[in-house]
Structures are given as C-alpha cells and as structure tokens.
Amino acid sequence: MSQHKRRERKTSKTLSTGITEQLNQGLALHQRGRFGQAEQVYRGILAREADHVGALHLLGILMARTNRAERGVELMDKALALQPNFAELHYNRGNALWELKRFEEAMMSYDRAIVLKPNYVHPYCSRGLVLKELGFFEEATASYDRALALNPAFAEAHNNRGNALKMQKRVEEALESFDKAIALRPNFIEAHLNRGNALRELNRLDEAIASYDRAIALRPDFAKAYNHRGNALRELKRLGEALVCQEKAIALKPEFAEAYNDCGKVLRELERLGEALACHEKAIALKPEFADAFCDRGIALQELKRLDGALASYDKAISLKPDFAEAYAYRGLILQELKRFDGALASYNRAIALKPDFAEADKDRWKALQELQRFDEAFAS
Numbered sequence: 001m002s003q004h005k006r007r008e009r010k011t012s013k014t015l016s017t018g019i020t021e022q023l024n025q026g027l028a029l030h031q032r033g034r035f036g037q038a039e040q041v042y043r044g045i046l047a048r049e050a051d052h053v054g055a056l057h058l059l060g061i062l063m064a065r066t067n068r069a070e071r072g073v074e075l076m077d078k079a080l081a082l083q084p085n086f087a088e089l090h091y092n093r094g095n096a097l098w099e100l101k102r103f104e105e106a107m108m109s110y111d112r113a114i115v116l117k118p119n120y121v122h123p124y125c126s127r128g129l130v131l132k133e134l135g136f137f138e139e140a141t142a143s144y145d146r147a148l149a150l151n152p153a154f155a156e157a158h159n160n161r162g163n164a165l166k167m168q169k170r171v172e173e174a175l176e177s178f179d180k181a182i183a184l185r186p187n188f189i190e191a192h193l194n195r196g197n198a199l200r201e202l203n204r205l206d207e208a209i210a211s212y213d214r215a216i217a218l219r220p221d222f223a224k225a226y227n228h229r230g231n232a233l234r235e236l237k238r239l240g241e242a243l244v245c246q247e248k249a250i251a252l253k254p255e256f257a258e259a260y261n262d263c264g265k266v267l268r269e270l271e272r273l274g275e276a277l278a279c280h281e282k283a284i285a286l287k288p289e290f291a292d293a294f295c296d297r298g299i300a301l302q303e304l305k306r307l308d309g310a311l312a313s314y315d316k317a318i319s320l321k322p323d324f325a326e327a328y329a330y331r332g333l334i335l336q337e338l339k340r341f342d343g344a345l346a347s348y349n350r351a352i353a354l355k356p357d358f359a360e361a362d363k364d365r366w367k368a369l370q371e372l373q374r375f376d377e378a379f380a381s
Contacts, residue, residue: 019045023054030058035066053079057089064096072096087117094126103130121150125157132164140164155184159191166198174198189218193225200232208232223253227262234266242266257287261296268300276300291321298330310334325355329364336368344368 026041042059045052056079063072076093080086094109107130110123128143144161147154162177178195181188196211212229215222230245246263249256264279280297283290298313314331318324332347348365352358369377 019049019052019055023052023058026055027058030062035062038062051078051082053083053086053089056082057086057092060096061092064092064099069096069099073100085116087113087120087123090116091120091123091126094123098126098130103133106130119150121147121154121157124150125154125160128157128160128164132160132167137164137167141168153184155181155188155191158184159188159194162191162194162198166194166201171198171201175202187218189215189222189225192218193222193228196225196228196232200228200235205232205236221252223249223256223259226252227256227259230259230266231262234262234269237269239266239270243270255286257283257290257293260286261290261293264296264300268296268303273300273304277304289320291317291324291327294320295324295327295330298327298334302330302334307334307338311338323354325351325358325361328354329358329361332361332364332368336364336371341368341371345372 022041022045026038026045029035029041030038039059039062042055042062045055046059049055056075060072060075060079063069063075073093073096076089076096079089080093083089090109090113094106094113097103097106097109107127110127110130113120113123114127124143124147128140128147131137131140131143141161141164144157144164147157148161151157158177158181162174162181165171165174165177175195175198178191178198181191182195185191192211192215196208196215199205199208199211209229209232212225212232215225216229219225226245226249230242230249233239233242233245243263243266246259246266249259250263253259260279261283264276264283267273267276267279277297277300280293280300283293284297287293294313294317298310298317301307301310301313311331311334314327314334317327318331321327328347328351332344332351335341335344335347345365345368348361348368351361352365355361369375
C-alpha cells in the first residue's frame with residue numbers, strides 16, 4: 001500500500017474517532033438537559049458529515065423533545081433511509097409522531113421496531129399508549145403485559161397498564177398496577193397521582209387524599225395533584241379545603257382549564273353561582289372543545305334560572321361529545337321545566353340508552369311519562 005493511501009486511511013480513522021467523541025459529548029449534554037449546547041454539537045457533526053446516522057438520530061430526538069417534532073421526524077426519516085433496520089431509530093421516530101398526534105403512524109414505527117428487535121421492551125409500552133389514546137384499552141393492556149413479560153421491573157409499564165385497566169372499569173386491578181409501580185419506584189409521582197384517582201373512583205376518599213399528598217410532597221408545584229385532591233375533598237363535602245386546592249392548582253398553572261371547571265363545581269356547591277359560572281366560562285375560553293365545561297356551565301345557568309342559556313350549553317356539550325349521557329339527562333330537566341315534555345322524554349331516553357344503569361335519568365323519565373299521561377309506559381318502566 002502506498003504511503004499516500006496509508007495517510008488517507010489514518011486521516012479517515014482520526015476523523016471518525018473525533019466525530020464519535022463529539023457525538024458522545026453531545027449526548028452527555030443532551031442527557032443533562034443542556035439542549036442548546038447539544039444541538040450545536042450535533043449540527044457541527046452534520047456540517048462535517050451530512051449523512052451521519054447517529055447525529056441525525058440524536059438531533060431528531062432533541063427536536064421532538066424541544067417542541068419541533070415535525071423537524072425531528074424529517075431528520076429521523078433521513079437517518080432511516082441510510083440505515084433502515086435500526087430498531088431504536090424506528091422507536092424514537094414513533095415517539096416524535098406521538099408528539100404530533102399522528103397515532104397510526106407512530107404505531108407503525110413501534111411495530112417496525114418490534115419486528116427488528118422482538119425483545120425490545122420500550123416499543124411495547126409506547127404502543128400501549130397509542131392504543132389507549134385510540135380507545136383500544138384491552139389491546140393496550142395486552143401490549144403492557146408483553147412489556148412486563150420482558151421486564152417485570154418496568155415501573156412505567158405497570159403505571160400505564162393501570163391507566164388502561166381503569167378505562168375498562170377494572171379499578172381494583174388498576175390499583176394493584178399502580179401499587180406495583182410505586183413499589184418499584186417509590187418516588188414515581190404520576191403513579192401516586194393515578195393511585196389516588198383509582199382510590200377516589202373506589203370511593204376510598206381519605207386514602208385518595210393521602211396519595212395526592214404524597215405526589216405533592218414529591219413535587220410541590222404539581223397542579224394536577226392539587227386539582228384532584230380538591231375533587232376528593234369536594235366529594236367529602238369539605239368545600240372550603242377543596243376550594244383552597246382548586247385555587248392553588250390555578251395559581252400554579254393559570255392555563256389549567258380542568259382546574260377552573262372543578263373550581264366552578266365547588267363554588268356551585270357553596271352557592272356562589274356567579275363566581276361558579278365565571279369559572280366554567282374561563283375553562284371554556286381556555287379549552288373551547290371542553291364538553292364537560294359546557295355541561296357544568298349549563299348546570300350553573302340552570303341554577304341561575306337562565307334556562308335558554310342552559311339548554312344551549314347542554315346542546316353544545318352534546319355536539320362535542322355525542323355519547324354524553326349526563327348532558328342529555330340535564331337537557332331533559334330543562335325541557336321538562338319548560339313544559340316541553342316530549343323533548344324531555346326523548347332526552348331521557350337517549351341518556352338511558354347511552355348509560356343503561358342511569359337511575360336518576362330513569363326516575364326523571366318516569367316523571368315525564370306521568371306529565372304526558374302515558375301511565376302504562378310509566379308504570380312499566
């Protein structure tokens with residue numbers, strides 16, 4: 001081999017070693033949260049070697065992490081064109097697509113990662129998140145089960161499995177999953193919050209509050225935990241304490257639509273109806289597609305005897321959430337108060353069709369049938 005060729009190989013090896021060192025430096029900065037500096041390192045590598053898969057991959061992850069997921073997907077697509085069988089790259093591309101709410105595409109990326117690396121645990125967990133988001137709760141649970149078969153100590157998978165089980169009304173099983181997540185990682189803040197939510201659903205309200213308190217102790221600025229703690233206190237009729245929690249949640253996160261809406265519920269129970277209405281309207285201003293807030297606004301307007309406004313609010317809630325049984329039931333009450341009994345009956349029928357065990361709607365339907373003098377149907381129901 002000529003001296004010239006040996007010198008070329010040595011130079012190439014030196015450059016490669018230098019780039020690897022730079023990439024490791026960038027990754028270390030990235031992992032410490034120094035994203036601007038990490039980005040500069042990755043871009044420096046790509047200025048020297050535009051097709052460097054590692055730099056494209058890591059810069060793509062950083063883009064997704066810093067609210068530039070569209071660009072992140074583009075960079076990872078370029079890397080995949082160069083190295084199509086890179087399982088971790090497919091996985092991280094899926095995460096970027098998740099951020100963009102492109103759920104079907106994210107699922108395809110996770111599935112591809114699994115095909116390439118069948119024992120790769122993280123795509124199973126992320127795949128479960130997509131399935132849950134799409135409403136496939138049983139399939140999501142199965143995906144978490146697969147992740148846990150590969151790694152029984154995967155705390156995130158236990159936590160996410162609990163959320164999927166809770167959506168299936170398997171709340172006791174969900175609680176077990178949250179407990180496992182916490183046993184594996186005692187300072188797992190989200191698992192403490194989710195455990196509180198499961199306990200609240202089981203009407204174990206004092207225990208729920210203890211879980212929310214633990215989450216707050218771990219993260220004193222955790223607005224969501226204050227909000228849920230306030231909801232549990234409201235259910236215990238400890239309204240003054242509940243209001244303090246909701247106001248704290250709002251102070252910590254002024255754009256928190258759910259906290260404004262829940263604050264309105266407390267104010268309604270305190271018979272501070274004008275303030276309650278203002279809270280529901282603020283929630284809607286922050287989140288215009290918030291069906292629950294329109295329903296709660298309707299209740300406040302109904303209690304203020306502003307019946308036409310209440311009816312319009314329930315109608316809006318239903319238009320946003322067509323399977324909203326409670327909104328149909330409240331709509332029936334308004335129509336009944338307006339002596340529009342046929343319309344009330346139709347609303348109650350729809351509420352019961354959506355929620356067959358809806359005792360209150362069934363009772364109000366009976367009253368509407370009585371008003372319509374349809375006694376045979378009333379006594380048969």
